[in-house]
Amino acid sequence: MSAAPIQFLDLKAQQARIAADLRRRLDTVLDHCQFILGPEVQELEAELARFCGAAHCVSVSSGTDALQIAMMAEDIGRGDAIFLPAFTYTATAEVPLLLGATPVFVDVDPRTFQIDPAHLAQRIEHVRTAGTLKPRAIIGVDLFGQPADWPALTEIARANELFLLDDLAQSFGGSLHGKMLGSQADATATSFFPSKPLGAYGDGGALFTESADRADLYRSLRTHGEGKTRYEVLRTGMNGRLDSIQAAVLLAKLGVFREELDARERIARVYDQRLGNVVITPKRVPDSTSAWAIYAILLPDEAARDRMQASLRARGVPTAIYYPRPLHRQPAYSAHHDGSALPVSEDLATRILALPIHPDLTDADVDRVCEAVLAAAV
Numbered sequence: 321m322s323a324a325p326i327q328f329l330d331l332k333a334q335q336a337r338i339a340a341d342l343r344r345r346l347d348t349v350l351d352h353c354q355f356i357l358g359p360e361v362q363e364l365e366a367e368l369a370r371f372c373g374a375a376h377c378v379s380v381s382s383g384t385d386a387l388q389i390a391m392m393a394e395d396i397g398r399g400d401a402i403f404l405p406a407f408t409y410t411a412t413a414e415v416p417l418l419l420g421a422t423p424v425f426v427d428v429d430p431r432t433f434q435i436d437p438a439h440l441a442q443r444i445e446h447v448r449t450a451g452t453l454k455p456r457a458i459i460g461v462d463l464f465g466q467p468a469d470w471p472a473l474t475e476i477a478r479a480n481e482l483f484l485l486d487d488l489a490q491s492f493g494g495s496l497h498g499k500m501l502g503s504q505a506d507a508t509a510t511s512f513f514p515s516k517p518l519g520a521y522g523d524g525g526a527l528f529t530e531s532a533d534r535a536d537l538y539r540s541l542r543t544h545g546e547g548k549t550r551y552e553v554l555r556t557g558m559n560g561r562l563d564s565i566q567a568a569v570l571l572a573k574l575g576v577f578r579e580e581l582d583a584r585e586r587i588a589r590v591y592d593q594r595l596g597n598v599v600i601t602p603k604r605v606p607d608s609t610s611a612w613a614i615y616a617i618l619l620p621d622e623a624a625r626d627r628m629q630a631s632l633r634a635r636g637v638p639t640a641i642y643y644p645r646p647l648h649r650q651p652a653y654s655a656h657h658d659g660s661a662l663p664v665s666e667d668l669a670t671r672i673l674a675l676p677i678h679p680d681l682t683d684a685d686v687d688r689v690c691e692a693v694l695a696a697a698v
């Protein structure tokens with residue numbers, strides 16, 4: 321094997337594709353010097369809202385800050401129970417805790433990896449019966465690019481009068497039942513961290529909502545709780561804005577984003593077809609499209625995963641483990657967990673493995689990944 325290693329993510333190759341538009345947009349920012357809430361920020365918010373069919377978009381400083389602003393706007397805090405999947409990135413659980421609320425971990429589906437609505441309903445009932453915490457909100461995560469079961473989550477949220485927040489950090493660009501993700505919940509938070517499907521050159525995020533009142537609150541909260549004028553402070557807020565340079569980068573990337581989603585989908589299909597008989601490939605959520613932030617396969621057990629990962633590494637194929645530990649097993653969160661069993665999340669953590677999937681993989685790269693997996697699986 322003499323070929324250079326494949327990149328897990330190739331931001332240099334992507335930059336080469338958008339170089340001219342990117343430079344022009346960055347030069348414009350350098351010319352006008354409106355670095356905070358400049359014209360690129362308004363333009364981006366309008367484009368993003370149109371892209372995902374949401375009524376309002378408020379850009380913010382990160383995906384984590386988007387989640388935090390959405391929860392601050394609902395006055396979530398001490399004594400509140402926030403239901404969220406145990407198998408997700410740490411930020412989903414961190415935000416309720418920062419606000420003094422308690423995360424209540426819910427298990428996920430073993431094949432789509434999305435939050436399990438039946439277990440969610442049980443967990444809400446359990447918290448209600450225990451009587452110490454007040455059920456307040458559900459954070460549904462669209463994991464790895466695919467959508468959560470939004471019709472089921474909406475029904476549970478309505479029946480229990482809970483605020484429904486969509487953590488879309490990994491799946492901006494995905495869709496469900498013919499509709500882009502972004503307006504499935506009361507509010508949607510996404511991230512533009514560089515490795516997300518639509519990534520900036522630094523931190524960034526956005527909130528989407530159908531409610532004009534919520535959008536106004538989000539704008540106030542991202543700028544220190546300001547009122548109609550800058551020096552009127554209505555509430556405790558934060559410094560949570562997206563800057564003009566990141567907005568310019570995102571506008572350039574949005575210009576090629578649909579093509580990139582198509583490229584990721586094509587690669588996913590090749591993996592499905594060529595690898596589906598030797599490893600467990602991800603199950604598609606019915607009637608949906610994925611943004612394919614992550615393409616994760618399942619191996620029979622941890623030892624088999626270790627062997628597969630080592631064998632791929634030897635052939636120049638990088639892999640990653642999302643997530644090696646479910647959140648209720650993290651030292652920072654385990655004391656907040658009520659001890660309920662979350663067997664699927666625990667099992668996935670030992671068997672899951674992510675293969676490279678990004679729009680700049682060549683057909684030869686994809687073939688090489690497949691050959692390496694097939695060779696390791698025998």
Ligand SMILES: *Cc1c(COP(=O)(O)O)cnc(C)c1O
Nearest residue numbers: 382383384409411489490511513
């Ligand atoms: C990346 C991510 C976040 C946080 O986004 P940042 O922009 O890095 O703050 C939140 N939730 C999930 C599921 C994520 O993957």
